[in-house]
Amino acid sequence: MDTKFKINDEITVDSRSSAGHCRTPAYIRGKKGVIERICGQYPNPEEIALCKKDPQIVTLYRCRFKQMDVWDNYSGKASDTIELEIYEHWLIDA
Structure with missing residues (x-):
């Protein structure tokens, strides 16, 4: 399977806004x-929600984020993380 990213690659979640169906939570952008x-690799769920006839096939990644980098004033352990599954078209090189 050809993918843009490899395991342990550093990424940034695109911060663009999105109208309609979107599987990328606003808090992680x-x-x-x-x-x-x-x-x-799966059909793009955003295109499926819009009833696109032949949705693009896109790679889905599980991404790990430090909780303290996600939430302002996070008071838990520095080692605490959150993992989300995010499609490739929402990810950019860090």
Whole structure:
């Protein structure tokens, strides 16, 4: 499987806004993390929601973020993380 990113690559989630169906939560946009795993390639759910006839096939990644980098005033351990599955078209090189 050809992918843009590899495990442990540093990424930033695109901060653009999105109208309609979107699987990328607003709170994670603009945040930096790393690729934890490559989940596979699937039809783009944003295009499916718009009833596009032949949705683009896109790679889905599990990305890991430090909680303290995601939430302002996070008071937990510095080692605490959150993992989210994010499609490739929402990720840019860090």
